[in-house]
Amino acid sequence: MLELAILGFLFEAPLHGYELRKRIAALTGHIKPVAEGSLYPAVKRLEKAGLLTRETRPGAGAAPRHVLSLTAAGRAELRRRLAEPAETDITDENRWFTLLAFLRHLEAPRAQAAVLERRLAFLSEPASFFYSGDRPLRAEEMDDPFRRGVLLIARATSRAELAWLRGTLAELRAG
Amino acid sequence: MLELAILGFLFEAPLHGYELRKRIAALTGHIKPVAEGSLYPAVKRLEKAGLLTRETRPGAGAAPRHVLSLTAAGRAELRRRLAEPAETDITDENRWFTLLAFLRHLEAPRAQAAVLERRLAFLSEPASFFYSGDRPLRAEEMDDPFRRGVLLIARATSRAELAWLRGTLAELRAG
């Protein structure tokens, strides 16, 4: 998720680490903040893998700025990660939202639609957080108000997302 | 999140590891599966901390069952984690849902309400995933259909949850 965000932001423009950090904080920081101690090693990993390059410039600030840019391999890798997301990128909302934030960089509408369809399939499966034997329980069946809340909120999210998915898929197909 | 689920399920009844694994999978597995390689070390940690005990019984299955039970300290620790959740337990939906699944074990309605109020405060803050300068952007302002989707879905979730929170808080206060 962190790496996807780094690749996604750098795809849009070269940035130095501090700016990248601020953009990631704006994107997902209110939900799940990313520590600096995670960001710099992640940048290093991607650099080592040849996905980005670092150019040192005598900075306006204190330390010299390291401007980070994606390489051709890095741009290809972003597109690959967007086109072939892992299962948890589809199911985990945090990851899914991060993916959606950069899905525009996947140029082919067909490929974009294919990703949305995976999410559609996931949301269409009968699933719950709570079961009676094998049967998923509905909100109305829960006595516990807190567990009922989980199901009510999940249902509202699911409905809104299914409506949006169907509409957007129709638009993508129309062209 | 994993530790909270372990404490939560064992609070309800003593279980052996395999059963615990299945319950955790049912609760959150469709969204974010937990590897066995995470579960057993987590159980060990909690055991070492004196929060649970392990009783070996000649099992019906292959290996002998290790029945896990919470100690008094373990029960107290669950209540403490429910009453004083970390900030990300409030903001991250995965963690928040796990917390809600066990919030009934916090006996005092006052304490339950206090936790819901923290979530209410978080959801009431003006926040977005996307900004123009400092100003959070609304769904209607987004050109990118995917980013618009993120905001539309988040808004639907937020509305449903706020309605549920207000209703449940009223009930808790009414007694």
Place this chain on the structure above:
DNA sequence: CAACAATACATCGACTTCGATGTATTGCAA
């Protein structure tokens, strides 16, 4: 003019998690 926040890096050890692998038994289906 002193203190502090913000800018701009970076590292380190501790801890957590993951994926792979291993052991052994029961029961069912091909």
Place this chain on the structure above:
DNA sequence: TTGCAATACATCGAAGTCGATGTATTGTTG
């Protein structure tokens, strides 16, 4: 009857993440 799925543990190394800490400069505010 052979093999596979399910039951029921468990470990190990690799990798990732976090929180704390450190350095140095600029700009702002009291």
